Amino acid sequence: MSAPLLSIRGVKTFYGNIMALAGVDLDVCEGEIVTLIGANGAGKSTLMMTICGTPQAREGTILFEGRDITRLPTHEIIRSHIAQAPEGRRIFPRMTVYENLQLGAAVTGFAHFDQDLKRVFTLFPTLAERREQRGGTLSGGEQQMLSIGRALMSRPRLLLLDEPSLGLAPLLVQQIFEAIRNLNEREGLAIFLVEQNAHHALKLAHRGYVLVNGLITLEGAGRELLERPEVREAYLDGGRRRTEQAR
Amino acid sequence: MPNEVASAKPGTNFDVVGALKDAGLAALIAFGLFSLILGLRTEQDQISQQLALIPRPLLLAGAVAVVFAGRFLVALLVRRGGMIDPGALLPHRLTAKLDRLGRFLAPALLAFAIATPFLFYSNRYLLDLGILVLTYVMLGWGLNVVVGLAGLLDLGYVAFYAVGAYSYALIAQHFGLSFWICLPLAGIFAAFWGVLLGFPVLRLRGDYLAIVTLAFGEIIRLVIINWSSLTGGPNGIASIPRPSFFGIPFTDDEHGFAAFFGLEFSSTHRVVFLFYVILALALLTNYATLRLRRLPIGRAWEALREDEIAxxxxxxxxxxTKLTAFAIGAMIGGIAGSFFATRQGFISPESFVFMESALVLAIVVLGGMGSQLGVAIAALVMIGGFELFRGFEQFRMLVFGVVMVAIMVWxxxxxxxNRTPSVFLEQRKVIPAALVEKARR
Structure with missing residues (x-):
């Protein structure tokens, strides 16, 4: 295995005195989809935000393409070609789809803007139809597409996706995951995916990590993790059994 | 409530009893309120110097009767469960028309502004009022950058206005530089103070930001009052140099403006000149803001207003992004301030009280956040309206308040x-009002 694209070593992140990440080690290699699953409050989104530098890790190092980005300000990190589609999509609701995408290109300049726009519109044709529509009037799925598309406009070498399936209908979840697979297979884009939808995420990912209370407890190939009894118990069947009991 | 049955079918079944009851209650409240305000009058006896109470039952009865009749009619015709639906009073068509009118309004207003000095050449009062309105238009556009575009609520905008005014007054007096050199200098000074304010408030948003900016405005004013050796303290600075027509002064001698152009001397020349200066400055502000909105920085301002984390x-x-917004807004305020100083010829801390900040903010909010035309109209309505109601004296603020409440309700x-997108592909589309930010608190 060559040197990983993103390498996280012993990262500890605090909210005040509360330790949210208790020393996380994680790697994302070139051309790989890596997923991080875990329960509510395990620290998944915190890890995502720590990579982006808000909040910064108190201990440990984060290397991207061999460069230490742990202490860089957020905008510098994004400038080194990491893009994020943040949790809850966070598109600009009163700006048009086109303007949203333009803002995504804010860090790269506009030299290859049209080309990048075409790429996003090919990936998500609905966005092309709605490009003069305001972001806030899009459906949840379209907003998620816009959020991913906006992140792609900065020509990232690593794409961070925080719960892209959040609050979406199953059919749309499939569409989004299909697009993620496309991006990875056709363009070889490295993707780091944080998900609660463990089943879908692990099926899609090359490798997966399980985060419990700020610590990585399991790691392995996506399919392999799917078969692990403790994973099934905690994140897959367990949930199903619980809902059945509730009935 | 029995009234609701009636309101379900207005026009077919008037609920007279309910309306009478309602009107009776309103009349009772009116009686309670007016009995002391209108019903009694105190007068000082000229000889004994004693206060005498004079009852005015007729006036009181009249006021109560008016309230009763008005409430009765309202209750009968438009009431809906005690609340009047604003939509019922201002039909949708009218609102849409107002929006459409906007497109022709801007050129019409501009033409009117350019023609004003010719139309009202002999009316010095109107010209002065025009200059005042345009000053507030410029201030409004400046604050619009900070509040409307970047979404940073600034309650101390008058501080930059003051910095601009004092910069001009002091530089012109001590170094004898001309208005046209001092103008950009004042802008730069104000921008510097804008950045200075910007640094401590970078982490603040919304209400907290508003409080700090409010304090900042007061600090600047208090410093001006107390630093007497530099600013003259509460006495202010007098005899600030008047602007010249690019080097030709407006004086009544052979070197003056009138003699140079072979005109008969008139003091109105300078007023007209000032009018065009502020008009040009305001238009320049507008042009710069519109251009800035299309640049990445302008887009970043708007994005910042929408979602900082994103x-x-x-x-x-x-x-x-925040610092540039503060700096540019402050610079515009500073330039307006230095114009204010040269026009007045005298400045004192009294001109830079919190009320001014509130007025400019009211202009921006009433005009519609981020809308250039809206701000211009609001400035015209607010400042012009203020003057219009001067005759009502003590009721002026009351009418002013009622108008503001009415605008915010309707x-x-x-x-x-409307928010026009900064960029568009094939055609310009207007973003409907319902999706633009609304007054909340």
């Missing part, structure tokens, strides 16, 4: 509430 995740440097997103 901004950061896109690699926008929010620190720079057009909660400001007079011109």
């Amino acid at each position: 901004c950061r995740s896109l690699g926008i440097n929010t620190t720079h 057009r909660p997103r400001g007079l011109i509430a």
Whole structure:
């Protein structure tokens, strides 16, 4: 295995005195989809935000393409070609789809803007139809597409996706995951995916990590993790059994 | 409530009893309120110097009767469960028409502004009023950058106005530089103070930001009052040099403006000149703001207003973005301030009280956040209206307040509430008012 694209070593992140990440080690290699699953409050989104530098890790190092980005300000990190589609999509609701995408290109300049726009519109044709529509009037799925598309406009070498399936209908979840697979297979884009939808995420990912209370407890190939009894118990069947009991 | 049955079918079944009851209650409240305010009058006896109470039962009865009749009619015709639906009073068509009118309004207003000195050449009062309105238009556009575009609520905008005014007054007096050199200098000074204010408030948003900016405005004013050796303290600075027509002074001698152009001397020349200066400055502000909105920095301002976290995740440097917004807004305020100083010829801290900040903010909010035309109209309505109601003296503020409440009830997103996208592909589309930010608190 060559040197990983993103390498996280012993990262500890605090909210005040509360330790949210208790020393996380994680790697994302070139051309790989890596997923991080875990329960509510395990620290998944915190890890995502720590990579982006808000909040910064108190201990440990984060290397991207061999460069230490742990202490860089957020905008510098994004400038080194990491893009994020943040949790809850966070598109600009009163700006048009086109303007949203333009803002995504804010860090790269506009030299290859049209080309990048075409790429996003090919990936998500609905966005092309709605490009003069305001972001806030899009459906949840379209907003998620816009959020991913906006992140792609900065020509990232690593794409961070925080719960892209959040609050979406199953059919749309499939569409989004299909697009993620496309991006990875056709363009070889490295993707780091944080998900609660463990089943879908692990099926899609090359490798997966399980985060419990700020610590990585399991790691392995996506399919392999799917078969692990403790994973099934905690994140897959367990949930199903619980809902059945509730009935 | 029995009234609701009636309101379900208005026009077919008037609920007279309910309306009478309602009107009776309103009349009772009116009686309670007016009995002391209108019903009694105190008069000082000229000889004994004693106060005498004079009852005015007729006036009181009249006021109560008016309230009774008015409430009765309202209750009978438009009441809906005790609340009047604003939509019923201002039909949708009218609102839409107002929006459409906007497109022709801007050129018409501009033409009117350019023609004003010719139309009202002999009316010095109107010209002065025009200059005042245009000053507030410029201030409004400046604050619009900070509040309307970048979404940073600034309650101390008058501080930059003051910095601009004092910069001009002091530089012109001590170094003898001309108005046209001092103008950009004042702008730069104000921008510097804008950045200075910007640094400590970078982490603040919304209410907290508003409080700090409010304090900042007061600090500047108090410093001006107390630093007597530099600013003259509460006495202010007098005999500030008047602007010249690009080097030709407006004086009544052979070197003056009138003699140079072979005109008969008139003091109106200078007023007309000032009018065009502020008009040009305001238009320049407008042009610069519109251009800035199309640049990445302008887009970043708007994005910042929408969602700061999303901004950061896109690699926008929010620190720079906020500071430039403060700096540009402050610079515009400073330039307006230095114009104010040269027009008045005298400045004192009294001109830079919190009321001014509130007025400019009211202009921006009433005009519709981020709308250039809306701000211009709001300035015209507010400042012009203020003067219009001068005759009512003590009721002026009351009418003013009622108008503001009425605007916020009927057009909660400001007079011109549409947001035009900064960029568009094939055709310009207007973003409907319902999706633009609304007054909340």
